[in-house]
Amino acid sequence: MSQVPRIILLAGGVGKRFAPFVTNKTMFPFQGKPILQHTLELIADAGLTEVLVISNSDNTQWLNQYNNPNLTITQVIQDKPLGMGQALYEAQQAMGDEPSIIMNAVDVVETSLLPELVQHIADNDIGIVGIHMDDYFPGGYIRFDHDRVVEIIEKPLPDKVPSQFVKLVFDYIKSPARLITALNEVGHEQDDSYEQALSKLITETPPVFVPYRGQWNKLKFPHYILEVMDVLNALKLPQKPFIHKSAQVSPSALVEGTSYIDEGARVLEGAIIKNSYIGKQVTVGNHTLVRDSTVEENSVIGFGTEVARSYIGPHTMTHHAFIGDSVLEGYSNVSYGTCLTNMRIDGKSIAVKFSESTLETGKHKLGALVARDVFFGAQSLTLPGVTIGAGAKIYPSTIVHTSLPAGSTIKSYQKQEVSS
Secondary structure, X not given: OOOOOEEEEEOOOOOOOOOOOOOXXXXXXXXXXXXXXXXXXXXXXXOOOEEEEEEOOOOHHHHHHOOOOOOEEEEEEOOOOOOHHHHHHHOHHHHOOOOEEEEEOOEEEOOOHHHHHHHHOOOOOEEEEEEEOOXXXXXXXXXXXXXXXXXXXXXXXHHHOOOOEEEEEEEEEOOHHHHHHHHHHHOOOOOOHHHHHHHHHHHHOOOEEEEEOOOEEEOOOOOHHHHHHXXXXXXXXXXXXXXXXXXXXXXXXXXXXXXXXXXXXXXXXXXXXXXXXXXXXXXXXXXXEEEOOEEOOOOEEOOOOEEEOOEEOOOOEEOOOEEEOOEEOOOOEEOOOOEEOOOOOOOOOEEEEXXXXXXXXXXXXXXXXXXXXXXEOOOOEEOOOEEEOOOOEEOOOOEEOOOEOOOOEEOOOOOOOOOO
């Protein structure tokens, strides 16, 4: 194709399905960078240069300060967080009618996808990307007539999926003006208006289909943080341990596999780190075990703590605790003896527990999903799949088996009688 497409990056949503976390999805940090930065670097690495970001009040200031010499970035702030269709409708003047690739800010893929898409879309009006998935995913599915894409079906029931191809939001549109016209016809404020409008264009103009065979995940639900962490760690951590020149690692500590020890971190005597990212100014204390995890900046993994397959957000303090398959958003205190359990005793799959609903995950190992500024008292314990809102306080020796709202306090002291 003669014209390199521009990227339209959807970063204006509010993440209604991201509770209990309060950080905007696009600003959630992985390996010391918000996921939005990882996405912008992906675009630059693919050789694309023009990016229109549909942003929101949570990320526009960061975007104003971000500089990548290989990208020209412009912004439109989305006023109404009513879905992708509404975002594009509000940005139509800035979009114009240049050939564009529409993509989400919180999808994680390999660098090869965008160049492959650009290669396939030569002389085509529409390009659609799909990934083959054996397990059900609550997203858009592609319906084919033989080899031709004929429709996008948003969130079909598991027994009603039209194919095993989940549609990824890496959509090439040669004429965005046609898309805006279709959005006006279907109603741009509907939740699935974008999928309806795209299906309308597909019936008029058969798209080119690009199958993607690499790694992918996205920040859709709160527990997906662990899956996005795994993909980013697989794609970006080194093949052998890397220790920043300013980091301090005790000779008696063990750093193995794909581990990355970032600037100013300290790894003390007897610590074991396997296949994990250790952020800037993090302290990993004596006789700790961190494996297949991410620990963000300025956190302390205190003496005797085990962190397994978990995400530890910035400024988190732990003390001789067990944290399994869990997410701590950051700025929390995990006191001595705290245990974030990750398996049901009956071996069944784990549901995430919200205040008014549950979400089946299909996972057999999943711990707690903990928002920022939470205080765990000594010897407290959480059961698998609980969600804990920002600012909650859990008293010592308390077992948490239900969701805790933001700002709540829970304690389960037994009455004590002292006699002489």
